[in-house]
Amino acid sequence: MNPVATADRKTLVRALAQVLPAHALLHSEEEIRPYECDGLTAYRQLPLLVCLPENEAQILAILQICRRFNVPVVPRGAGTGLSGGAMPMAQGIVLSTAKLNRILTIDANARTAQVQPGVRNLAISDAVAPHGLYYAPDPSSQIACTIGGNVAENSGGVHCLKYGLTLHNVLRVRLLTMEGEVLEVGSEALDSPGFDLLPLVIGSEGMLGIVTEVTVKLVPKPQLARVIMASFDDVVQGAQAVADVIAAGIIPAGLEMMDQTSSQMVEPFVQAGYDTAAAAILLCESDGTPAEVEEEIARMSAVLRNAGARRIAVSATEDERLRFWSGRKNAFPAAGRISPDYYCMDGTIPRKRLGEVLLGIAAMEKTYGLRCANVFHAGDGNLHPLIMFDANQPGEFERAEQFGAAILELCVEVGGTITGEHGVGIEKIQSMCVQFTRSELDTFFAVKRAFDPAMLLNPDKAIPTLHRCAEYGRLHVRQGQLRFPELPRF
Amino acid sequence: MNPVATADRKTLVRALAQVLPAHALLHSEEEIRPYECDGLTAYRQLPLLVCLPENEAQILAILQICRRFNVPVVPRGAGTGLSGGAMPMAQGIVLSTAKLNRILTIDANARTAQVQPGVRNLAISDAVAPHGLYYAPDPSSQIACTIGGNVAENSGGVHCLKYGLTLHNVLRVRLLTMEGEVLEVGSEALDSPGFDLLPLVIGSEGMLGIVTEVTVKLVPKPQLARVIMASFDDVVQGAQAVADVIAAGIIPAGLEMMDQTSSQMVEPFVQAGYDTAAAAILLCESDGTPAEVEEEIARMSAVLRNAGARRIAVSATEDERLRFWSGRKNAFPAAGRISPDYYCMDGTIPRKRLGEVLLGIAAMEKTYGLRCANVFHAGDGNLHPLIMFDANQPGEFERAEQFGAAILELCVEVGGTITGEHGVGIEKIQSMCVQFTRSELDTFFAVKRAFDPAMLLNPDKAIPTLHRCAEYGRLHVRQGQLRFPELPRF
Numbered sequence: 001m002n003p004v005a006t007a008d009r010k011t012l013v014r015a016l017a018q019v020l021p022a023h024a025l026l027h028s029e030e031e032i033r034p035y036e037c038d039g040l041t042a043y044r045q046l047p048l049l050v051c052l053p054e055n056e057a058q059i060l061a062i063l064q065i066c067r068r069f070n071v072p073v074v075p076r077g078a079g080t081g082l083s084g085g086a087m088p089m090a091q092g093i094v095l096s097t098a099k100l101n102r103i104l105t106i107d108a109n110a111r112t113a114q115v116q117p118g119v120r121n122l123a124i125s126d127a128v129a130p131h132g133l134y135y136a137p138d139p140s141s142q143i144a145c146t147i148g149g150n151v152a153e154n155s156g157g158v159h160c161l162k163y164g165l166t167l168h169n170v171l172r173v174r175l176l177t178m179e180g181e182v183l184e185v186g187s188e189a190l191d192s193p194g195f196d197l198l199p200l201v202i203g204s205e206g207m208l209g210i211v212t213e214v215t216v217k218l219v220p221k222p223q224l225a226r227v228i229m230a231s232f233d234d235v236v237q238g239a240q241a242v243a244d245v246i247a248a249g250i251i252p253a254g255l256e257m258m259d260q261t262s263s264q265m266v267e268p269f270v271q272a273g274y275d276t277a278a279a280a281i282l283l284c285e286s287d288g289t290p291a292e293v294e295e296e297i298a299r300m301s302a303v304l305r306n307a308g309a310r311r312i313a314v315s316a317t318e319d320e321r322l323r324f325w326s327g328r329k330n331a332f333p334a335a336g337r338i339s340p341d342y343y344c345m346d347g348t349i350p351r352k353r354l355g356e357v358l359l360g361i362a363a364m365e366k367t368y369g370l371r372c373a374n375v376f377h378a379g380d381g382n383l384h385p386l387i388m389f390d391a392n393q394p395g396e397f398e399r400a401e402q403f404g405a406a407i408l409e410l411c412v413e414v415g416g417t418i419t420g421e422h423g424v425g426i427e428k429i430q431s432m433c434v435q436f437t438r439s440e441l442d443t444f445f446a447v448k449r450a451f452d453p454a455m456l457l458n459p460d461k462a463i464p465t466l467h468r469c470a471e472y473g474r475l476h477v478r479q480g481q482l483r484f485p486e487l488p489r490f
Numbered sequence: 491m492n493p494v495a496t497a498d499r500k501t502l503v504r505a506l507a508q509v510l511p512a513h514a515l516l517h518s519e520e521e522i523r524p525y526e527c528d529g530l531t532a533y534r535q536l537p538l539l540v541c542l543p544e545n546e547a548q549i550l551a552i553l554q555i556c557r558r559f560n561v562p563v564v565p566r567g568a569g570t571g572l573s574g575g576a577m578p579m580a581q582g583i584v585l586s587t588a589k590l591n592r593i594l595t596i597d598a599n600a601r602t603a604q605v606q607p608g609v610r611n612l613a614i615s616d617a618v619a620p621h622g623l624y625y626a627p628d629p630s631s632q633i634a635c636t637i638g639g640n641v642a643e644n645s646g647g648v649h650c651l652k653y654g655l656t657l658h659n660v661l662r663v664r665l666l667t668m669e670g671e672v673l674e675v676g677s678e679a680l681d682s683p684g685f686d687l688l689p690l691v692i693g694s695e696g697m698l699g700i701v702t703e704v705t706v707k708l709v710p711k712p713q714l715a716r717v718i719m720a721s722f723d724d725v726v727q728g729a730q731a732v733a734d735v736i737a738a739g740i741i742p743a744g745l746e747m748m749d750q751t752s753s754q755m756v757e758p759f760v761q762a763g764y765d766t767a768a769a770a771i772l773l774c775e776s777d778g779t780p781a782e783v784e785e786e787i788a789r790m791s792a793v794l795r796n797a798g799a800r801r802i803a804v805s806a807t808e809d810e811r812l813r814f815w816s817g818r819k820n821a822f823p824a825a826g827r828i829s830p831d832y833y834c835m836d837g838t839i840p841r842k843r844l845g846e847v848l849l850g851i852a853a854m855e856k857t858y859g860l861r862c863a864n865v866f867h868a869g870d871g872n873l874h875p876l877i878m879f880d881a882n883q884p885g886e887f888e889r890a891e892q893f894g895a896a897i898l899e900l901c902v903e904v905g906g907t908i909t910g911e912h913g914v915g916i917e918k919i920q921s922m923c924v925q926f927t928r929s930e931l932d933t934f935f936a937v938k939r940a941f942d943p944a945m946l947l948n949p950d951k952a953i954p955t956l957h958r959c960a961e962y963g964r965l966h967v968r969q970g971q972l973r974f975p976e977l978p979r980f
Contacts, residue, residue, distance in 0.1 A: 177929075189906060195937055200685055348677075348679035350678055416679060417679045421681055443940065443941065447687070447940045450933065450939065
């Protein structure tokens with residue numbers, strides 16, 4: 001691709017100025033500097049310019065102009081993403097949906113809300129709270145991140161074991177393709193006639209269209225929630241306890257694990273009351289009616305005790321529950337206090353391999369000479385290793401990157417995946433070469449072209465080219481591809 | 491398309507005979523006659539020939555040959571589908587997956603089973619029963635239908651309100667594309683890196699690839715299940731009761747409605763003990779631990795009583811529970827007893843519009859001069875109107891078809907969809923013109939081409955061409971498409 005082949009920056013600005021108010025078009029370096037990266041701050045790039053459209057018609061006009069001038073478009077929500085999905089391109093524009101921030105309708109009976117993409121995740125829950133409802137997915141960034149960004153990255157949170165990711169909580173999405181077509185995907189019904197394009201759009205990292213409206217599912221606020229804090233003498237025992245809880249047929253509202261590095265890192269910062277002498281801490285939440293919670297807390301406590309928990313505490317009040325969670329929620333800021341830089345990975349593994357993978361990561365700490373804290377969604381096997389490093393020490397950033405990639409390879413090796421809830425973006429694009437076969441990556445590209453034949457919408461994200469995988473030196477050949485018992489005589 | 495343009499039937503048979511054992515290749519009229527239709531028996535067509543491959547290598551060889559000779563391939567499971575998804579083409583082959591019927595692995599701890607596509611739905615539950623597990627989706631045809639067919643049509647059942655459709659119970663699918671590529675889509679993790687192709691494949695009616703392996707999720711058998719039978723004096727009241735149950739925050743294991751036509755039709759046949767004097771009967775099931783069931787049955791009974799139920803009975807034994815369900819499960823055969831022919835529709839509407847749509851269907855009975863029984867998954871708004879007619883009466887079949895199409899248009903009009911769990915196939919392909927805009931249908935075709943550029947895999951199903959919609963005279967322009975507040979100055 002040769003972007004902006006047919007227009008220079010001035011021509012583009014002139015065309016965009018005709019369809020956007022002046023305040024919706026940022027082009028001075030000072031104005032566009034804040035857009036040079038998202039939450040993956042290690043990579044920075046100034047875009048050509050930034051558009052802040054205020055309605056769907058303006059988005060359509062921007063797309064038409066960029067299509068005509070062959071200019072890549074990088075969509076952006078609040079810029080809180082952790083995998084660089086909103087990382088700008090030097091020759092492309094950034095299209096921010098921040099100004100499309102209205103809640104359009106709330107239907108308390110049907111338990112749905114229709115919102116614009118720039119509405120913040122927490123703003124939805126705030127708006128529907130008077131109806132006793134909330135929007136379930138709760139990424140750590142929920143105070144800032146937008147629902148459009150959540151759709152792009154299929155965001156999760158600490159409660160997604162029971163309540164699901166964005167995918168499971170969005171019913172319908174309206175989007176504009178790079179070709180200027182309006183698509184409405186999904187429905188309030190269980191089945192979708194024709195191909196089910198909604199799950200394809202969710203988690204597509206802005207590569208298929210610009211989302212202009214999202215209909216979310218709302219859930220009733222549980223009457224009560226309580227959390228168990230259980231500590232274990234070694235991580236493998238803690239990991240086994242996680243498997244035991246699930247095997248007992250319980251689906252906790254949250255099931256999180258922190259290793260000792262994490263609890264010792266966070267405890268001085270938040271005083272959550274963590275057992276910092278324990279090798280691992282589990283937080284197991286139950287929510288529902290008081291009777292349900294009481295019964296589930298009793299069952300979970302029994303399972304944890306049988307699994308060898310050395311100490312079990314149950315939150316007695318809502319304040320205490322929030323205090324138990326505060327350590328978990330502040331793990332990232334706490335890492336920032338003890339290490340100049342940190343790198344948060346995101347991979348998923350089968351629960352039964354948890355213990356083994358944690359030991360593998362511990363071994364890698366020695367290999368790469370860097371510390372790693374593990375604080376993660378244990379219930380759904382979603383790891384978040386926090387690799388700590390100092391970017392001012394020569395080579396440490398590169399070692400952190402290699403450490404992260406090695407963790408993801410280990411995830412794939414044990415039958416897991418290279419994402420949990422942060423998306424692929426640019427951060428994990430190389431690891432896609434390990435996760436998927438060439439046929440599968442080619443199918444991704446074919447699907448991308450089905451929506452965006454000009455390949456202008458957030459290009460070079462998430463799906464690696466053959467060339468990139470060859471450079472990475474990890475062309476994946478899955479065992480299964482060699483599984484044909486005999487070649488057909490033909 | 492001009493199929494078999496480059497080969498006659500004999501050449502094709504010769505090529506296939508080189509890669510398939512003789513018993514896996516049917517070509518005499520006597521042998522292929524049973525494949526002339528699926529469960530949509532009103533449409534019949536003999537295929538060119540039928541292949542019954544026994545392993546993935548043979549499927550690959552068949553696809554390669556058909557690709558070379560430009561011959562369409564219609565995949566088929568057990569042929570129980572109700573929308574004609576497995577309807578043969580005169581110039582195409584039928585590829586049956588019936589002989590790939592092995593259960594490959596059962597992992598009771600992870601609660602998954604990996605099976606071949608020809609395994610029957612109920613055979614999975616039978617195989618995992620010793621572990622106290624079962625496979626949740628239970629279409630009426632579950633004794634005969636295959637998991638491959640379930641994947642193709644995203645099949646449901648009476649318990650999908652609580653347990654979901656096939657989509658929600660399949661973790662991973664391995665498939666071969668028409669281009670001979672192996673794809674593995676989905677994972678056991680919540681999130682999928684890259685585009686999430688699994689939900690795209692599920693419900694794709696055999697148009698994207700031939701499924702060769704399916705990994706299903708298993709769920710623990712509930713300790714207890716009980717069902718409430720509640721009768722109402724009018725259907726609108728019954729419909730409101732459905733909405734009330736859901737609004738009370740209850741998700742019953744099943745929530746089914748039968749109108750008086752249905753109960754009077756089925757009662758003499760099965761003696762389920764239905765209140766045939768009632769305008770509508772609801773069946774509300776609760777499952778779980780005895781304590782959970784007791785509590786939920788009490789809450790549901792209270793809601794139903796408040797909603798005006800004239801009679802409430804709760805199953806006291808498992809035998810009685812099965813008897814209450816027997817009427818519901820035998821509604822189709824019962825229709826066959828009182829009417830020479832019947833036509834079962836399948837559409838989904840928002841629950842709050844249930845009463846109104848039932849009245850609309852009642853009015854249509856007069857318009858089309860045909861009786862219609864309503865027996866359906868009320869909890870998820872999935873209607874199954876059974877239109878009764880006599881194909882030997884001139885014009886009745888056409889009137890039944892028009893009646894069905896009118897019901898689907900009404901579903902779309904109230905914000906619903908034209909499918910619930912039966913797929914689109916050939917039966918509802920015209921109604922797709924009503925459901926979707928041209929842009930959306932074009933996107934479906936583009937996605938189809940991304941997997942199958944030669945358009946050979948089950949062509950002419952599910953997605954209508956522009957030409958077909960023009961002929962049908964129902965080119966849909968959704969209100970939303972005209973919603974731009976102002977055209978951009980451009």
